[in-house]
Amino acid sequence: HAKNAGRNACRMFKRGMNELIEKRRELEVDLEIALQRGEFELYLQPRVEAESGIIIGYEALLRWFHPRRGMISPGNFIPVAEASGKIIRLGAWVLAEACKILDSIDGHISVNVSPLQFRHADFVTDLADLLKTTGADPHRIELEITESVLIEDDKRAVQILNDLKRMGFHIALDDFGTGYSSLSYLSRYPFDTIKIDRSFVNNLNLVDNAQIIVRTIIDLGSGLGMKVVAEGVETTEQALFLAHAGCDELQGYLLGKPRKLGEITREIDPAIATQLRNVPKKLPEI
Numbered sequence: 001h002a003k004n005a006g007r008n009a010c011r012m013f014k015r016g017m018n019e020l021i022e023k024r025r026e027l028e029v030d031l032e033i034a035l036q037r038g039e040f041e042l043y044l045q046p047r048v049e050a051e052s053g054i055i056i057g058y059e060a061l062l063r064w065f066h067p068r069r070g071m072i073s074p075g076n077f078i079p080v081a082e083a084s085g086k087i088i089r090l091g092a093w094v095l096a097e098a099c100k101i102l103d104s105i106d107g108h109i110s111v112n113v114s115p116l117q118f119r120h121a122d123f124v125t126d127l128a129d130l131l132k133t134t135g136a137d138p139h140r141i142e143l144e145i146t147e148s149v150l151i152e153d154d155k156r157a158v159q160i161l162n163d164l165k166r167m168g169f170h171i172a173l174d175d176f177g178t179g180y181s182s183l184s185y186l187s188r189y190p191f192d193t194i195k196i197d198r199s200f201v202n203n204l205n206l207v208d209n210a211q212i213i214v215r216t217i218i219d220l221g222s223g224l225g226m227k228v229v230a231e232g233v234e235t236t237e238q239a240l241f242l243a244h245a246g247c248d249e250l251q252g253y254l255l256g257k258p259r260k261l262g263e264i265t266r267e268i269d270p271a272i273a274t275q276l277r278n279v280p281k282k283l284p285e286i
């Protein structure tokens with residue numbers, strides 16, 4: 001009996017795996033078609049200066065409009081694009097599109113760069129070409145990479161980052177606190193910005209330790225001369241806590257959801273802006 005049950009479970013597992021592999025393959029084929037047909041769009045989410053409530057830029061977030069399945073979020077297809085190598089072309093499209101968008105927005109644009117894309121031999125030279133052909137100002141572009149891009153004692157990563165910095169790009173460390181981060185990364189790599197992962201921000205009101213962790217990340221980043229951005233800000237309480245703790249910029253549904261270029265948020269809710277401006281400035285340490 002038990003043996004039968006085991007065999008059944010095994011068969012179910014195999015069927016599940018096959019379905020998963022089949023789904024992935026299907027998505028991969030669809031991705032290729034989507035690249036050819038141009039089924040992608042960049043949505044833009046505002047990034048807000050905490051002490052003024054002013055929108056100082058936007059993060060570009062990729063959306064796929066699948067003809068049958070509707071809108072697909074990047075969490076569902078970026079891993080497939082990464083595993084199949086298609087992220088190289090997709091990422092190149094994202095960067096080119098971001099350069100175009102710069103003409104239509106104020107402030108800067110942040111672009112997510114995947115690990116494979118970052119490591120690709122032509123990444124830096126392709127970017128240089130892109131700047132030349134589009135005339136885009138790299139000082140208005142921030143490249144977001146995650147900790148998973150970096151490994152211990154990574155001379156090549158340092159070189160790529162330094163090249164990008166020399167070209168004028170800003171560099172942000174995305175999802176800070178979620179990877180295998182080593183604090184020494186922060187001083188070893190030339191980040192302009194660190195983005196506190198939204199899981200910490202989400203937990204601010206629930207977990208006591210989250211407040212301490214967030215304060216510490218803010219102090220650490222600021223102390224190292226970096227801009228600190230909080231992701232996933234959904235409530236006024238979170239925004240005010242972060243502003244009070246000295247966080248430089250806020251991003252999240254409270255301030256503005258990702259929207260297509262024609263419908264982006266140009267100003268945040270004035271009531272929230274007023275509250276942000278009334279937060280007392282953090283006193284300098286003595």
Ligand code: C2E
Pocket residue numbers: 045060061062073074075078091094112113114144174175198231232233234251252253254258
């Ligand atoms: P990310 O770079 O950390 O982007 C932030 C994600 O949080 C976005 O999800 C955004 O829509 C979501 N978000 C923003 N505010 C809130 C909030 O208040 N509450 C909640 N619950 N979520 C919020 P999205 O657009 O689904 O993107 C997911 C991830 O996919 C991104 O995380 C990024 O790692 C990746 N991604 C997006 N676009 C690109 C791209 O063009 N290239 C690459 N390589 N990766 C991308």
Ligand code: MG
Pocket residue numbers: 059112144174
């Ligand atoms: Mg990001």
Ligand code: MG
Pocket residue numbers: 174175195197198231
């Ligand atoms: Mg993030």
Ligand code: MG
Pocket residue numbers: 146174175
């Ligand atoms: Mg991310």
